[in-house]
Amino acid sequence: MKYYSTNRQVPEVSYEEAIFNGLPDDNGLYMPETIPTLPADFFENIGDMKLHDIAYEVASRFIGEEIPEKELRRIVEETLSFDLPIVEVEKGIYSLELYHGPTCAFKDVGARFLARCLSYFSAKEGKKSTILVATSGDTGAAVGSGFYGVENIEVIILYPKGKISKIQEQQLTTFGKNIQACEVRGTFDDCQKMVKDAFLNKELKEKYNLTSANSINMARLIPQSFYYFWTYAMLKDMGDLVVSVPSGNFGNLTAGLLGQKMGLPIKQFIASTNVNDIVPSYLTSGQFEPRPSTSTISNAMDVGNPSNFYRMKEVFGSSWEDMKEGVKGYAYDDKITAETVADIYRKTDYLMDPHGAVGYLGLKEYMKDHPNSIGVFLETAHPAKFGDVVEPIIKQEVEMPERLAEFARRTKVSTEIDATQEELKKVLETL
Ligand SMILES: Cc1ncc(COP(=O)(O)O)c(C=O)c1O
Numbered sequence: 001m002k003y004y005s006t007n008r009q010v011p012e013v014s015y016e017e018a019i020f021n022g023l024p025d026d027n028g029l030y031m032p033e034t035i036p037t038l039p040a041d042f043f044e045n046i047g048d049m050k051l052h053d054i055a056y057e058v059a060s061r062f063i064g065e066e067i068p069e070k071e072l073r074r075i076v077e078e079t080l081s082f083d084l085p086i087v088e089v090e091k092g093i094y095s096l097e098l099y100h101g102p103t104c105a106f107k108d109v110g111a112r113f114l115a116r117c118l119s120y121f122s123a124k125e126g127k128k129s130t131i132l133v134a135t136s137g138d139t140g141a142a143v144g145s146g147f148y149g150v151e152n153i154e155v156i157i158l159y160p161k162g163k164i165s166k167i168q169e170q171q172l173t174t175f176g177k178n179i180q181a182c183e184v185r186g187t188f189d190d191c192q193k194m195v196k197d198a199f200l201n202k203e204l205k206e207k208y209n210l211t212s213a214n215s216i217n218m219a220r221l222i223p224q225s226f227y228y229f230w231t232y233a234m235l236k237d238m239g240d241l242v243v244s245v246p247s248g249n250f251g252n253l254t255a256g257l258l259g260q261k262m263g264l265p266i267k268q269f270i271a272s273t274n275v276n277d278i279v280p281s282y283l284t285s286g287q288f289e290p291r292p293s294t295s296t297i298s299n300a301m302d303v304g305n306p307s308n309f310y311r312m313k314e315v316f317g318s319s320w321e322d323m324k325e326g327v328k329g330y331a332y333d334d335k336i337t338a339e340t341v342a343d344i345y346r347k348t349d350y351l352m353d354p355h356g357a358v359g360y361l362g363l364k365e366y367m368k369d370h371p372n373s374i375g376v377f378l379e380t381a382h383p384a385k386f387g388d389v390v391e392p393i394i395k396q397e398v399e400m401p402e403r404l405a406e407f408a409r410r411t412k413v414s415t416e417i418d419a420t421q422e423e424l425k426k427v428l429e430t431l
């Protein structure tokens with residue numbers, strides 16, 4: 001499979017080149033030259049298939065011969081070494097819990113797959129790389145965990161100072177070894193811009209062999225589609241599936257749309273956001289207007305310039321009319337998000353994190369007019385990651401999984417920097 005840039009100013013590249021480049025030199029985003037489709041009998045039999053086999057079938061269509069079957073099966077199995085439970089919260093409303101991995105957020109799936117693909121190619125060719133990653137809270141930890149101790153790879157995590165939860169900060173800043181954290185005086189969008197600017201600086205890119213572990217990297221996106229197939233496999237006999245994705249940078253939703261293009265029968269996707277509603281506004285107005293982000297209690301979705309928007313545009317052939325049919329968008333403020341966490345916990349005993357609650361709200365809104373659908377919202381992080389927000393809402397302590405508590409006991413190490421290329425260069429020089 002070849003990958004092209006959405007800006008179409010650079011030649012197509014292989015999967016290996018796409019994942020090492022991260023970002024094409026023309027500042028576009030890589031997309032597969034064609035979105036592969038899966039045959040009808042795959043969907044007929046999917047209910048009897050194992051998660052690893054489903055994931056392998058999907059991944060192999062994007063990667064082709066570049067990773068041999070045996071290796072790709074190993075990568076998929078190691079990536080998905082934890083459960084993806086689907087829990088009925090109310091009649092016909094399901095939560096797809098994506099937080100059972102090592103860092104308690106859905107990012108574990110993408111980060112573990114990317115780490116293993118890069119390691120496969122690095123080991124073959126002895127390549128050294130530096131991973132630059134911008135995070136609004138969860139990606140950083142998942143990438144740190146995925147690459148911890150991996151030979152030939154250095155990781156630099158950029159996160160916005162004072163804008164992530166306490167336990168998220170503990171996770172990012174306490175790995176040590178080949179994982180370094182930088183606390184940036186700015187927003188997530190500033191961090192993302194620093195990463196993108198570094199990629200566009202040829203000298204820096206070549207000197208440090210920079211690559212990206214954000215969802216701008218195709219190897220993050222492909223595995224994020226696995227769990228949409230899994231959801232269909234589990235619920236396919238129940239009715240028309242609608243899926244609500246709590247969104248910020250829109251990598252997760254784009255992965256779902258890729259799955260749908262491959263033939264996955266999901267009837268409707270819903271983009272649910274906090275007040276950083278750049279995409280829901282676009283769906284209403286046809287104008288894409290990035291703006292500085294606002295801090296919210298669903299902090300990992302505080303994104304003012306969602307990078308995967310341009311991939312979504314490609315999926316819909318740049319047609320606003322088609323995108324607003326294919327994706328319904330809703331946005332919610334912190335007040336209703338907090339009330340929903342409390343209300344659903346009181347009524348059903350199910351505790352959502354603030355991101356999942358935004359997803360739940362979008363799903364319920366859509367289902368008012370489509371009551372016979374089967375609704376799924378993505379529960380993208382464990383509520384204990386946002387204990388500082390969730391505990392006052394439910395007036396109760398949230399039990400912390402041991403793998404999170406372990407991070408809480410460690411000592412934070414980070415370098416505080418301004419949101420400039422000069423500061424980032426100084427950090428790179430220490431490698
Ligand atoms: C918990 C959580 N939910 C939702 C999102 C939004 O996902 P995406 O950026 O893929 O839209 C993020 C961050 O990416 C997150 O960490």
Ligand SMILES: N[C@@H](CCOP(=O)(O)O)C(=O)O
Nearest residue numbers: 135136137138139214215249
């Ligand atoms: N919400 C993310 C932001 C980065 O997203 P990515 O999926 O584009 O890497 C985070 O938690 O860091």
